[in-house]
Structures are given as C-alpha cells and as structure tokens.
Amino acid sequence: MGIKVGITGGIGSGKSYISRIFKAMGVPFYDADKEAKQLMNHDPDIHKGLVNAFGTEVYQADGVLDRKWLAEQVFNNNDKLEILNSIVHPLVIRHGEMWALRQTAAYSLKEAALLIESGSYKSLDCLILVSAPEELRIERVMHRDAVSRAEVQGRIDKQMPESEKEKYADFIVHNDGVSPLLPQILHIHQQILQREWSK
The missing domain is CATH 3.40.50.300 (P-loop containing nucleotide triphosphate hydrolases)
Known part of the structure; x- marks a missing residue:
C-alpha cells in the first residue's frame, strides 16, 4: 500500500474532472x-x-x-x-x-465531496482541495444540472466554506478557468511521489 491521498472540493469546483486526469496518469482511483x-x-x-x-x-x-x-x-x-x-x-x-x-502503486487517490465533513480525511496521508470561484461554480452547476441559480446557491450554502476546507488541504488545485491545470497536477504528482520515496 502506498500513500493514501484524498481529493475534495465544493459543488461545481471540478474535483471529478481533476480526479479523471490523475486517473488517466495511472493513479488508482476510488470514487x-x-x-x-x-x-x-x-x-x-x-x-x-x-x-x-x-x-x-x-x-x-x-x-x-x-x-x-x-x-x-x-x-x-x-x-x-x-x-x-x-x-x-x-x-x-x-x-x-x-x-x-x-493498492500497490506509489499512491492512490480517493475522491469524496465530504472527505473533511465525514472525518474520513483522518485516515489519509494528504489532501488535495480543488478550488474555484463561487460564481464560476454556480454557472457550472446550473449548466450541468439544468437548475436555477437559487437552487445552486442553496446547495453551496449548506456546504463547508472553501476557506475552511483550505485549512485541511496539503495541496490546492486552482480550477478557475484561467490557471493551467496540468502543470498544477504534475507538480502535486511529483510532490506526492517524493513523499513516497522519503518514507
């Protein structure tokens, strides 16, 4: 068993999309x-x-x-x-x-919306947070789920604030539609591999 890594983020942050990139890189993935x-x-x-x-x-x-x-x-x-x-x-x-x-890879990835809230992050070695501006998250979910702005805002209001989640994160991926994603992901990938080698 390698390093156990969690990935989380609020609704519309794009955590599932980021997870698929890690998965495409050969990282074992648990949804x-x-x-x-x-x-x-x-x-x-x-x-x-x-x-x-x-x-x-x-x-x-x-x-x-x-x-x-x-x-x-x-x-x-x-x-x-x-x-x-x-x-x-x-x-x-x-x-x-x-x-x-x-799992036998250097590290495995577990994605969950409530990794922090459920307390399951405590069994992991490190945590990745996918972050995005609230307005962008609202637009993404409205488009994805064909729901109203008010409905998305209601879901966001029920979730732990992103600023609070940042306190638990070892790494943050900024999925703001501006910052290139692949360099961020590759940097985190290398950082985790270095942790594995230093164990």
Missing part, C-alpha cells in the same frame, strides 16, 4: 460518492439501517434505493441528514480503506 450509491443498494448493514431509520419506503419494490424519496426526507432536515450520514459514511470509509490496502 467514494459512486461507491456509496452502490453500497446503499447492496450492503445489508446499510439496507437494514436505512429501513430502521426511514421505513420500508426508502427502497422501491425491486429493492433499489428510492433516491428521490430519501433526498426529500433529508432536505432541510439536518437531524435526518445526520442519521443518514451516520449509517452510510462509516461503511463507505471502511470500504475505501480496504480498497486502499489492496
């Missing part, structure tokens, strides 16, 4: 949000926890999670959102840690 969706459908402990907390309506007749229904339950309800996170996050963190143990 925590994608894996969480899979686990919510297939992990028996999560299934049991969600049914106990939210009722049988949380799953459709075919056994697939009713994402829309669940989203409506936790939207604007922090208590229910905390319950949801307490059921899902620990198991996703454990799943990601087991995946990292199997």
Whole structure:
C-alpha cells in the first residue's frame, strides 16, 4: 500500500474532472460518492439501517434505493441528514480503506465531496482541495444540472466554506478557468511521489 491521498472540493469546483486526469496518469482511483450509491443498494448493514431509520419506503419494490424519496426526507432536515450520514459514511470509509490496502502503486487517490465533513480525511496521508470561484461554480452547476441559480446557491450554502476546507488541504488545485491545470497536477504528482520515496 502506498500513500493514501484524498481529493475534495465544493459543488461545481471540478474535483471529478481533476480526479479523471490523475486517473488517466495511472493513479488508482476510488470514487467514494459512486461507491456509496452502490453500497446503499447492496450492503445489508446499510439496507437494514436505512429501513430502521426511514421505513420500508426508502427502497422501491425491486429493492433499489428510492433516491428521490430519501433526498426529500433529508432536505432541510439536518437531524435526518445526520442519521443518514451516520449509517452510510462509516461503511463507505471502511470500504475505501480496504480498497486502499489492496493498492500497490506509489499512491492512490480517493475522491469524496465530504472527505473533511465525514472525518474520513483522518485516515489519509494528504489532501488535495480543488478550488474555484463561487460564481464560476454556480454557472457550472446550473449548466450541468439544468437548475436555477437559487437552487445552486442553496446547495453551496449548506456546504463547508472553501476557506475552511483550505485549512485541511496539503495541496490546492486552482480550477478557475484561467490557471493551467496540468502543470498544477504534475507538480502535486511529483510532490506526492517524493513523499513516497522519503518514507
């Protein structure tokens, strides 16, 4: 197992795009949000926890999670959102840690929107934050999800401020549409490899 690196960023920051560049460079990549969706459908402990907390309506007749229904339950309800996170996050963190143990490259990359908020950053060796100006993030999400400015702003307001996330970051990628991305990514790549050699 090599160095465990996390990559995170607020909605519309472009963290998934940056992650794909690392992946294209041959870095093993774990998409925590994608894996969480899979686990919510297939992990028996999560299934049991969600049914106990939210009722049988949380799953459709075919056994697939009713994402829309669940989203409506936790939207604007922090208590229910905390319950949801307490059921899902620990198991996703454990799943990601087991995946990292199997990797043989110099380092592996774990992408998650809530790496800091969930506390899973504590199991990582270093953290990359993808940063972008708020106005640009709003425009990106409006275009990507075909939603209103107010809806995107509401999502941003619910997230940890970028300035707070910077306190946890070892590296920052400035995805502002102006600064070239590849030189930043290659610099971080080299810095992480040097950490591996110096271990």
